[in-house]
Amino acid sequence: MSRNAQRAEPLPAPLFNLPMTLASGQVFHWLPDGNGFAGVIGDRPVRVEQQGECLWVTPNDATTREEVCRYFALDHPLETIYATFPDDPAMREALAFCRGLRLIRQPLWECVATFITSAMKQVKHISQISHTLRQRYGRPVTAPWSGQTLYAYPAPEALAEQASEAALRECGLGFRAGKLYGAAVAVARGEVDLQALEHEPDDVVFKALCRLPGVGPKIAHCILLFAYGRYAAFPIDVWIERVLRHHYFPRRRKALTLPQLQRFVAQYFGPYGGYAQQYLFHHARN
DNA sequence: ACGCAGGCACTAC
């Protein structure tokens, strides 16, 4: 295939639902742009638009296409993953509703920071905070298709050196300001090496992440799932907890504790429990 | 009987 022919073509994206993937509470900075979405992957401005099983990417160079493919996990074998899901009514319904929803591969720090700011917040507010942080501390990049300025997520060093807990409060973080600032400082100092953790087993990564201020079990599992590609990780928030109790432990006298639920989901949902969780989560919220 | 581990509720952030 000639270079020109390839550049003119959209990315094949069978069994993919872009709007649903972007609306499922994984990432919070993409903005609607015509019939597509505009955002930043790492520090690369990108516009994506889905038409059937095709994904139109702008700019459409080889590197960007590769980044988009990786970011949206177009290589995940969804049918194979679905085959590992337990066969029960709740899971069947969620799967029917969410087909094509993919687990995005997020940059490490961006994921850590975003989820620290997400504690007890609505999607709308998380999104607003993300944009404010980007505008004030992130690197500006120009979108080649429109000339508009977009912003990369601020690096931990940028927050540690240019911001302060007080300054972050001004971004609408509330009590999360101290947590995010503390985490940025810890990562900037190398007290927690996010990159190096990629080679460690799940439990080691989990414990290391929990050392960061503002990161507890739920957020650590989100980071494991959305940034480290540990698909057995199963974040349990109030929505999922409700789903689990309702569908798997109906009218049970004494409620199960979080650790008990965590043990249950680990063995019941298996190696792609995180995928199952995301489907149950998104379905429950819609 | 006394005391420390850890399970659990409560609350400020």
Place this chain on the structure above:
DNA sequence: GTAGTGCCTGCG
């Protein structure tokens, strides 16, 4: 959601 506080319970 996280994290620090304080009380209750159980085993030794």
